[in-house]
Amino acid sequence: MRFLLLSHIQNAYQSLRNNRARSALTMLGVTIGVASMTAILALSGGASRIISNQIDSLGGNIVIVRPGTLMKSVDNITQPQPSRDYAASSITELDIKAIENTPHVKLVAPIMILRGTIRADSVAPLSSPILATTPELANISNLKVHDGQFLDDNIDQNTAVVGKQLSINIFGTETSIGRTFTIKGQPYVVVGVLERINNPINYNSIDFDNLAIINFSAGKKMNQNVAQIQQLNIKADAYTNLNQAAKAIDKTLAKNHGGEKDYSVLTGDQISQPTSQLFYTITGVTTAIATISLVIGGIGIMNIMLVTVAERTREIGIRKSLGASNNDISWQFLIESLGISICGGIAGYIVGYIVAFSVGEYLTFSPVFNWQIALSALAISIIMGTLFGLYPSLRAAHKDPIESLNRHN
């Protein structure tokens, strides 16, 4: 086999350069397709990584119990679960007690989110959540107090810890220790201000910069003495015992609930799943758009290659008469179409990241860089170039040399 690859590449480069505008426009089709694909992959990767990173930063040592069962991801997209704020939770205080006594469990913290007006010097935005929990949460979710202290078991019922942003919103300052604010008319004294996390997307689905944390019993009182538990955060005694702990918790809960599976015990990646439900939906839709633009880009390549072949019929005849075999001719055109698609793909990869980063500016997470995205961008462009360049190049190769030579155009 003669090594002609290099001269084919040189030839393709020359011919693409000669038709700069045409090549650029054809590449644009591929660029848009690959760019949207890269942006989607980078952003959705960033979104799911953010949550798994949080879990990893806790040593991965966390089990979460939520009411209701986890649906398959497909169902998540087609039948989005309504927010269950108004429904009675299937997890009760009894379950907390039972889980605390389960082997390998170190700490349990319930999460109960309430709605109500937070008022001090000014009224907090409506979206500011009120979280009723136990002091263990600080340890489990690794919450850091900027100023003052977190809740503890001995402290007065009417005390609260606030997020930094909330403190600014209602008091106009970050240092608000000892000041009083009201929730639903009930006064609370600030004992601590949380450090800024700046991370509203997390496995607790709470914006920790904007919330007021009150004692679990105080929260229950506010809710007509009903514990409306959205989630239980559980820490195992060691990372290696995590799965055992999860199994034990499952068993305990099954006993408590009379065998009914109206709860889910989640570890690792499962935790991030419902949170990234929205991303699944967005990813699905944009992937479809990306696929369509890739197909259209590919048809563009095929179209341009057919024009090129027709334009160079005579050249094909000349090349054949000078000793080019059918393979040489088909490689020549295939490499040209590969040149278009790979250049378009590389441009698309770059543009995709530019888009991803500029969109990321408005989001709370940044896109990920990994080799899988680069590889799939490259693979898609190579596949496109081959798939849509094959027919024109074979057509070129099978032209009759005499007829081609007699073609005057």
Place this chain on the structure above:
Amino acid sequence: MRGLQKRFGIGDAENFVLNGIDLTIKKGEFIAIMGPSGCGKTTLLNIIGLLDRSFLGEYELDGRSVDTISKHKQARIRSKQIGFIFQDFNLVPRLNVVENVALPLVYKGVPRTKRLMIASDVLRSFHLNEREYYKPYQLSGGQVQRVAIARALVNEPSIILADEPTGSLDSRASHIIMEELSELHKRGNTIIMVTHNPNLTTYASRIISMLDGKIDTDTKPTIIRKPPVSKRHKKLNRRKKYVYKMKRKKK
């Protein structure tokens, strides 16, 4: 090269462009093929050059029947043994002169720098080295013709097929080209040339004249001689003279 015998039709069976040609060409011959337009000279050349495969009959090249050689192998033979000089030059318009000349070397697998150097050397022997980076359309007809010949010679083929190599040149330029071809002939190359110009056949060692897809005469001139006149032409001439005489008589 020996045993060249063929008979074939193209298109529908009625229309034989070449109709029963038996021909043996020996290595090192300089053959001039003559004949009126449409008698199949170019077709014959294309078949000899392995460009045209759709023919009936037998064609042996170097003792091997062409039918038994694969398409790929035929391309290799074209690349290594055969040089084409076309009637209408057939340079690639988007490549410059030196790249055009280097084109056959691409398919021999010569690396780029080396093949451009070789091409440049060949162009120098044709006094075209100042025009190396011109595009074909920037050259005069004679220059284009010389580029086309340089391209045919660049891969040092043993067989050179020339289809009216001097078609668009004046007689002085034609003779320069013909000198070049006969020089190649002296070096032992086989040259098969199609021409309309009887003056140029003086360079050939063998003259074949064709008529209606058949070989009419096959002569080997020893001295410079007049263009060969076919029997049919003689007949036509006699008739013309006769008609002319009759007309004068009537007057």
